[in-house]
Amino acid sequence: MAVFRGTDRIRKILVASRQTFRFIRFKKAQALPVSNKQTQPIPTNFYRKYRKPIAYALCGLVAATVIGILGRQYVQAHSVDYYSVTINGETAGNISAKEKVEELLAAKAEELENAETTVHLVLNDNQVTYSAERAYKKKVDDEETLVRLEGMLQTHAVGVKLIVNGEEVGIVRDEMAAKKLLQRVKNKYVPARLVAKKAATEVRSLSLTAGASDAATAEAKPQRIVTSVEFAEKVEMVDSQIDAAQLSDPDELFAKLTEGEPIPRTYTVQKGDCIGCIAAKMDVTEELIHQNNTWIKGDRITVGDVLDLSESEPPILNVNSEEEVTEIEEIEPPIEYEKSDSMKLGQQKVLQEGTPGKQQVTYRLLKRNGSLIEEEQVSVNVLEAPIATRILRGTKVIRGEGSGKFSWPVVGARITSYQGQRWGRMHKGIDIIGKSNILAADEGVVEFAGYKSGGLGNSVTINHQNGFKTVYGHMKSVKVKKGQIVEKGDIIGVMGSTGHSTGTHLHFEVYLNSNLKNPTSYLK
Structure with a gap:
């Protein structure tokens, strides 16, 4: 052409x-000059x-x-256009097109980015310059230039610094490694599977018409949704050029972030100590004592035992979480009382057994590192109302009827002789000394008041109208009459030594349905 x-x-x-x-x-x-003469x-x-x-x-x-x-x-x-390529001021060779150098740099950067190495390397900000040239039949070897250029490229190590509340706590390989580590810290306290997605934040109410298996599953497994997981501290990730030796071991950094420094502390058990006493004295929990001293069986400790009460400082990184827990709870049946004037006071009869109800309750839980710090009831939905228990209560008051519970018949009482065999015969009651006034051990009706031969001397017998009778003997004087109704604690006589007696005291007997009983089993 x-x-x-x-x-x-x-x-x-x-x-x-x-x-x-x-x-x-x-x-x-x-x-040529023109003359008057004819031009030759x-x-x-x-x-x-x-x-x-x-x-x-x-x-x-x-x-x-x-x-x-x-x-x-x-x-x-036959002339050739090409570029003379220099990197950082040093000639790398000739190239037919700038794009080939740019492709090499991009490929090298991608290779370093995807390399599975402990240290993340990136290309230096290499200063690549081009000089446009043109020469006759110039031979340009792109491959040779690219190989030489690749060998001249320089790299440096980079990493991501983790900054917590303004302080550097460690360096990891890259942003992905940093995010993975931070997620691992969160997962220690809050499993990722429990963290709610926006589309699943609502909890359906359980219907009574649902199948029995569904209801049983719901009762056995409360629905738990984590609505928020945040660090209590300010966490920053900063890209930095680093020395490879500065990289932190991921497991060691995880422990550093989640485990506070231990504070050594011991306590030597003293006389009179107990687990609860030591916990209160040293301001620790009983759980900590058992956790640190697994050799303790039950609560048994002895004087001289050395207890490990070491605790840890709060971790560098703390996780705050908010959860919603929905569960089915049983509603205790209420009690409804009905009165009956035909039934004695204190007696009652169940007319109808109650049936528990069911309710769906949602709680909002605030936790720090998995430990509950606040709980709030958000909603209650009654699924099945309880059926009340109906009880009939007696209101009829019978004068002179005792409660069946006896008080001491003497103030400041002290037993001088117990029930049992004495001097070859049965001693039916107990002998008591104390203040001089003799008191009714329970409410009742005076069945006998006076002098009784056979050894009791001046005595009083009270029928408590409930199967019990009490006998008071050897009194100096009697202060009640037969048929009189007495209340618990009323004065019925004065302590003395009448009848067969060796000294001033009260002889006290108890009978139930005419059978002799040991008074010490009933006195309160």
Whole structure:
């Protein structure tokens, strides 16, 4: 194509040369002086004589011009455009297109990004410059230049610094490793599977019409949804150029973030100590004592035992979580009382056993590192109302009827002789000394008041109208009469030594349904 274009140009040059030659001849003719005399024409034989040399000269001129143009066209057609590439001021070679260098840099950066190495390497901010060049038949070896350029690329290590409340706590490989570590801290206290998604934050109420298996499952497994998981501290991730030796071990950094520094502390058990006493004295929990001292069986400790009461400082990173727990709870049946004036006071009868109800209760729980710090009831939905228990209560009051619970018949009582065999015969009651006034052990009706032969002397017998009878003997004087109703604690006589007695005291007997009982089993 270049040759054909050159031929056309030669033709145009020849035409232009002829026109130029004619113009020169015309100008020369005009430049000749004009005289009054008739101009002498140039002899015809002059042109004939020099016509060939002039033609040869013109042809040579045209040929030289054509050759110059064709040569320049050839050189241009066989010249190569390329770029001289330098990196950081050092020549790397020649390249046919800038894009090939850019592709190499991008591929190298991607390779480093995806490399599964302990240390994350990235390319330096290499200063790559290009100089446009053009040369005749220049051979440009792109592959050789790219290989040399790749060998000249420099890298450096980078990492992500974890900053907690403004203080650096460690360095990890990259942002992905940092996020993975922080999620691991959260998962220690809140399993990721429990964290609610927006589409699943609502908890459906359980219907009574649901299948029995569904209801049983709901009761056995409360629905728990974690609505929020946040760090209590401000956590930042900062990209930084690092030394590879600065990288933290992920497991060690995890322990550093979640486990506070231990505070050693011991306690030596002293006389009179107990687990609860030590916990209160040392301001620790009983759980901590048992946790640190697994050798303790039950609550048994002895004087001289050394207890480990070591605690840990709060961790560097704390996790606050908010949960909603919905569960089915049993509603205790209420009790409804009905009165009956035909039933004695204190007696009651169940007319109808109650049935527990069911309710769905939702609680909002606030936790710190998995430990509950606040609980709030959010909603209550009664699923099944309870059926009340109905109880009939007696209101009938019978004067003189005791409660069946005896108080001591003497203030400041002290037993001097117990029930049992004494001096070869049965001692039916107990002998008591104390203040001089004799008191009714319970409410009742005086069945006997006076002197009784056979050894009791001045005595009183009270029928408590409930199967119990009490006998009071050896009194100095009697203060009640037969048929009189007495209340518990009323004075019925004065302590003495009448009848068969060896000294001032009260002889006290108890009978139930006419059977002799040991008074010490009933006195309160």
